[in-house]
Amino acid sequence: MKSFVKGGAAALAIIAASQVGADEDANLIINGETEITVRADAPEHLDNVSTIYSGWVFRSDETQALQMDDFDNPGMIFVDQGRDSWVLAEGSEGKSCADCHNEPESLANVRPTYPKWNDETEEVRTIAMQINGCRTEQMGAEPWKYDSTSMLNMEALLSSVARGQVMNVAIDGPAQSMWEQGKELYYTRTGQLDLSCANCHEDNYGNYIRADHLSQGQTNGFPVYRLKNAKLNGVHSRFKGCVRDTRAETYAVGSEEFIALELYVASRGNGLSVEGPAVRN
Amino acid sequence: MKRLMLAGTFSALATVVTAGDVAPDDVVYGEYGDVTASLSGVAGDPAAGKEIMVARGKGNCIACHQVTALEEYPFHGEVGPSLDGVGEYRTAEELRGILANPKMTYEGTIMPAFYRVSGFTRPGDAFTGKAAEGPLSPLLTAQEIEDVVAYLQTLTD
Numbered sequence: 390m391k392s393f394v395k396g397g398a399a400a401l402a403i404i405a406a407s408q409v410g411a412d413e414d415a416n417l418i419i420n421g422e423t424e425i426t427v428r429a430d431a432p433e434h435l436d437n438v439s440t441i442y443s444g445w446v447f448r449s450d451e452t453q454a455l456q457m458d459d460f461d462n463p464g465m466i467f468v469d470q471g472r473d474s475w476v477l478a479e480g481s482e483g484k485s486c487a488d489c490h491n492e493p494e495s496l497a498n499v500r501p502t503y504p505k506w507n508d509e510t511e512e513v514r515t516i517a518m519q520i521n522g523c524r525t526e527q528m529g530a531e532p533w534k535y536d537s538t539s540m541l542n543m544e545a546l547l548s549s550v551a552r553g554q555v556m557n558v559a560i561d562g563p564a565q566s567m568w569e570q571g572k573e574l575y576y577t578r579t580g581q582l583d584l585s586c587a588n589c590h591e592d593n594y595g596n597y598i599r600a601d602h603l604s605q606g607q608t609n610g611f612p613v614y615r616l617k618n619a620k621l622n623g624v625h626s627r628f629k630g631c632v633r634d635t636r637a638e639t640y641a642v643g644s645e646e647f648i649a650l651e652l653y654v655a656s657r658g659n660g661l662s663v664e665g666p667a668v669r670n
Numbered sequence: 671m672k673r674l675m676l677a678g679t680f681s682a683l684a685t686v687v688t689a690g691d692v693a694p695d696d697v698v699y700g701e702y703g704d705v706t707a708s709l710s711g712v713a714g715d716p717a718a719g720k721e722i723m724v725a726r727g728k729g730n731c732i733a734c735h736q737v738t739a740l741e742e743y744p745f746h747g748e749v750g751p752s753l754d755g756v757g758e759y760r761t762a763e764e765l766r767g768i769l770a771n772p773k774m775t776y777e778g779t780i781m782p783a784f785y786r787v788s789g790f791t792r793p794g795d796a797f798t799g800k801a802a803e804g805p806l807s808p809l810l811t812a813q814e815i816e817d818v819v820a821y822l823q824t825l826t827d
Contacts, residue, residue, distance in 0.1 A: 577791060578791060579790075579791050579792045580790060580791075580792060580793060580794055581782070581790055581793050581794070581802075581806060581809065582782040583782060583783065583790060583791075584780065584782070588780045592780065593749050593780070596747065596748040596749050597745070597746075597747050597748050597749075598733055598734060598747045598748075598749050599726075599730065599732070599733035599734075599745045599746075599747050600744075600745040629799065632799070633794065633797055633798070633799035634797065635794075636793070636794050636796060636797060637790075637791070637792045637793065637794045637799075638792045638793070638794045638795075638799065638800060638801040638802070639794070639799040
């Protein structure tokens, strides 16, 4: 009943009456200075949605507040750990990230534009793949495991320096076929519950499903710190959980399917700000 | 080892499809998705149906539906319509069909089919995320469907 959301004030009244409500009209300003775009006009390629919302909008007042100040945001500890490994020389070349990139702030354009086509390797790369590309090619170091602690810490660092920048992943050119594949996956119903991403995050955002307040399933907040498991969570791990919840056989973290899906879902959020590490329940 | 596993599978199935049940693939749907014949041949028990409606591991119907008579159980969803009064305006045959496979009544609905075991994409082994091994069990047994139908019939204004 998407019309609830589109219905504006009436929608809010219904939601507020039924459960512990979230303030869906709130704005997010981090540390009193960084303005985050949490609602925007939908990108042109989206047919069934006119406004896009960050997952932050649908969280409870308490959870929302945790993201407004870095001292309260439990995800920021991991950003600090990411900074530690930024300057750590590793591998046969004895180099750190800092040796090639100086400050992490110099890579502020990365988080908003990934996943992104890489001309040399002729593939769409997620940030995790690019980080591992640097580790193996430039540093002669071991790759990190997908969605491992070290990887998510580094991703959190690269997100934190890009907060406030607007998501803008490219979906045309050589990335287009991967994007189409991701779109196909987004609308495919899976599992014995026979549900697609769109059933929950396009048709029902703003509605409660039991105690869960459904968001649009946007990725601009990743990696996200979840209160539920008290750690940073990667995009693919989240996808995996959602697919599992349809009683389906999931795809693997780091699989081509999830890379394609990540590109597509990221493009649905073009126009929202990067806000990672975000806080979610 | 293999034999043990097979034996396990069969006994698990036996508890699901008991003698006299209409198998999920054999359910006959009417033009509007209704199902005339009882799936189990045994009258439904509304008290058991009520438990199934609210249990997360069973029907969990209130995940999507608001039901005033079930107010004591927390967190009713908003994905489907309220079921208040549904026993008044829906027949048992219609309710049975909607539960067994709602897509026969509402094309493309988000509501899952509770008595269906085939035609899925990448079916998993319950909520493990792994591929299903062997035949699927329906989400509810034939008798559980009858129990829920009996409960829904009590929802009159």
